[in-house]
Amino acid sequence: MTSTIKCSGCDSITSRTDITQDISLHIEEDASSSLEERLYDFFQPETFEGANSYWCDTRQKPCRATKAPLYTRTPTILIVHLKRLTLGKKIQQHIPFDITLNLEPHTMQGYPPIPDMELIGIISHQGTKDNGHYIAMTKKEEEWTLYNDAITTHITTKHIHQTQAYVLMYRKTPEILTRTPPRQNLPCTERRDVRADPAQVERSPTEQQRGMKIPFNKTPPKWQKNDLVSGGHGQPGSWCEQ
Numbered sequence: 001m002t003s004t005i006k007c008s009g010c011d012s013i014t015s016r017t018d019i020t021q022d023i024s025l026h027i028e029e030d031a032s033s034s035l036e037e038r039l040y041d042f043f044q045p046e047t048f049e050g051a052n053s054y055w056c057d058t059r060q061k062p063c064r065a066t067k068a069p070l071y072t073r074t075p076t077i078l079i080v081h082l083k084r085l086t087l088g089k090k091i092q093q094h095i096p097f098d099i100t101l102n103l104e105p106h107t108m109q110g111y112p113p114i115p116d117m118e119l120i121g122i123i124s125h126q127g128t129k130d131n132g133h134y135i136a137m138t139k140k141e142e143e144w145t146l147y148n149d150a151i152t153t154h155i156t157t158k159h160i161h162q163t164q165a166y167v168l169m170y171r172k173t174p175e176i177l178t179r180t181p182p183r184q185n186l187p188c189t190e191r192r193d194v195r196a197d198p199a200q201v202e203r204s205p206t207e208q209q210r211g212m213k214i215p216f217n218k219t220p221p222k223w224q225k226n227d228l229v230s231g232g233h234g235q236p237g238s239w240c241e242q
Contacts, residue, residue: 002072002108005048007056008064014057021075026083027091035080035097035168043069043106070108078117080168090129094164099157101170121169122160137163 002017025038045068048054054065078101084091101117122137136147137160144160146153 003069005067012058022079024081072111078170117170120171123167125166
């Protein structure tokens with residue numbers, strides 16, 4: 001997350017980037033604002049003025065300034081903490097939240113779009129500020145499971161939305177996590193059974209010309225490299241799964 005401070009006197013900008021994967025959000029006892037609205041307030045610019053003025057290195061004096069936090073990239077796992085235990089009391093107000101989290105409105109301009117994040121875990125506190133215990137809910141594939149001490153129960157999405165969340169855990173969508181840079185796929189020119197007796201494996205003309213030996217392992221690994229047979233235009237053969 002990058003925090004940018006802009007001096008109102010000279011318009012100089014100072015930026016600082018911190019590696020963080022959690023956000024702590026204030027909630028009000030008498031408010032029913034959603035998680036999305038809480039996040040909107042969190043990313044609003046903060047003004048420094050008066051006794052809390054910002055020291056400008058350019059002007060060498062305290063100045064009025066604004067500070068705004070924005071994402072340039074999101075962590076793989078984002079932990080959202082709702083501050084329910086504050087000022088000697090526990091705020092019981094329900095905070096609506098979604099299964100998916102869109103952080104695109106809180107992205108710094110000029111950076112690649114930030115993908116949506118999906119909810120994978122919840123921690124909830126049952127009881128008062130003085131006593132109680134925590135329960136957890138986690139998602140595996142498309143199923144949610146509730147963990148209450150030694151008791152585990154399968155729950156529905158409806159139950160999730162009714163939870164008084166204390167901590168929410170979001171993860172980048174699987175499509176983003178599995179996305180890899182494009183690479184050249186060389187053709188798999190032939191598959192050979194290296195588990196067979198090498199004496200029974202017919203050598204290709206190319207192998208005979210090059211005088212190469214057929215690899216043989218009594219306990220072959222899962223992946224075996226092709227014999228170095230040209231894949232066309234002088235390209236070597238690729239790896240094949242046996």
